[in-house]
Amino acid sequence: MSYYFKHNYVFSDHGLxxxxxxxxxxxxxxxxxxxxxxxxxxxxxxxxETSNHIYIKIAKTELFFVVNKTNNLIITVTQMSVSKQLEVIEKNL
Structure with a gap:
């Protein structure tokens, strides 16, 4: 019997x-x-999180994985400064 681990997230072609x-x-x-x-x-x-996305920070960088909440699809990896993070959060309040 074998066991296969499945991750919670999947990649879009662009995200990968x-x-x-x-x-x-x-x-x-x-x-x-x-x-x-x-x-x-x-x-x-x-x-x-925002209403549609989860932003997961990569340690020791300003890079974030952007994940679609609906289907756990990693859309992209993007650089976000603190001011950009605040802007994204404020738009979704």
Whole structure:
């Protein structure tokens, strides 16, 4: 009997491409890149939510995974300053 672990999140093609570019994972294959990203998400200590998205911070950077709340789809990886975070949160109050 074997056990397969399934992550809570899935990647869009764009999301995986952005993760590879911004995290400098271009040399890794798709499976290794996804696993690396999932480890970063698991280790994250900061996240915030809006009505449609979850923003998960990557430690020691200003990069965030942007996740669609409806289907747990990682849409992109983007850089967000503190002021940009506040702006996003204020728009969704």
């Amino acid at each position: 491409q952005r993760a590879c570019e911004r995290l400098k994972l271009n040399r890794e294959n798709t499976f290794e890149a996804k696993e690396h990203c999932m480890k970063l998400i698991d280790k994250s200590t900061y996240e915030f």
